[in-house]
Amino acid sequence: GAGVSQSPSNKVTEKGKDVELRCDPISGHTALYWYRQSLGQGLEFLIYFQGNSAPDKSGLPSDRFSAERTGGSVSTLTIQRTQQEDSAVYLCASSRLGNIQYFGAGTRLSVL
Amino acid sequence: AQKVTQAQTEISVVEKEDVTLDCVYETRDTTYYLFWYKQPPSGELVFLIRRNSFDEQNEISGRYSWNFQKSTSSFNFTITASQVVDSAVYFCALSDFYGGATNKLIFGTGTLLAVQP
Numbered sequence: 001g002a003g004v005s006q007s008p009s010n011k012v013t014e015k016g017k018d019v020e021l022r023c024d025p026i027s028g029h030t031a032l033y034w035y036r037q038s039l040g041q042g043l044e045f046l047i048y049f050q051g052n053s054a055p056d057k058s059g060l061p062s063d064r065f066s067a068e069r070t071g072g073s074v075s076t077l078t079i080q081r082t083q084q085e086d087s088a089v090y091l092c093a094s095s096r097l098g099n100i101q102y103f104g105a106g107t108r109l110s111v112l
Numbered sequence: 113a114q115k116v117t118q119a120q121t122e123i124s125v126v127e128k129e130d131v132t133l134d135c136v137y138e139t140r141d142t143t144y145y146l147f148w149y150k151q152p153p154s155g156e157l158v159f160l161i162r163r164n165s166f167d168e169q170n171e172i173s174g175r176y177s178w179n180f181q182k183s184t185s186s187f188n189f190t191i192t193a194s195q196v197v198d199s200a201v202y203f204c205a206l207s208d209f210y211g212g213a214t215n216k217l218i219f220g221t222g223t224l225l226a227v228q229p
Contacts, residue, residue: 031215033216033217035217042219042220042221042222043203043217043219043222044219045216045217045218048214048215048216055214056214056216059216089155091157093157093217095215098213098215100147100159100162101159101215101217102159103149103156103157103158103159104156105154105155105156106155106156108155
């Protein structure tokens with residue numbers, strides 16, 4: 001079946017602009033995760049959704065970052081007023097509750 | 113606090129050599145999961161294995177084997193007779209286990225494996 005789908009695969013933006021990153025999880029997976037991979041910080045957790053609620057937002061680095069999930073499916077990660085330090089690969093993963101996480105190919109964000 | 117350490121930043125081997133990737137973890141939990149993921153140049157993280165803390169049996173899957181030792185908090189990964197296609201970054205990760213947990217993954221910094229022909 002289809003895997004986790006992320007779009008866009010690459011995004012170049014100017015400092016100060018807002019960006020939206022999309023994740024379409026594997027069908028039937030109730031849990032959805034966002035991670036960020038950067039040279040300086042490695043792979044780090046951002047936020048976890050169970051259904052449409054986010055019981056763990058502990059990894060969001062600032063209030064410029066937000067995420068939502070609708071219909072227990074697609075999730076959008078929004079970064080407002082982007083900064084150069086936001087440049088990274090943003091990875092989405094989904095799983096059945098408590099099960100193995102499967103990752104998408106990521107969105108490479110470059111902030112100029 | 114939970115932490116995963118992969119001390120080997122880069123390893124280079126010649127095809128057909130065996131190679132072991134080290135992983136050491138820290139956690140206060142008595143039950144937890146350990147994982148290995150592979151990240152080839154295409155960038156997508158590929159799941160390789162999950163072990164729970166109850167089960168210290170070694171596991172073998174083809175050319176891959178994993179050695180879990182609770183006494184040393186290690187979960188090492190060995191590739192036998194390495195091939196060029198094994199070239200990738202390998203990540204070890206840890207997550208909690210109990211009901212209601214987030215199960216978020218705590219990753220090590222990764223080991224870049226280069227297999228030369």
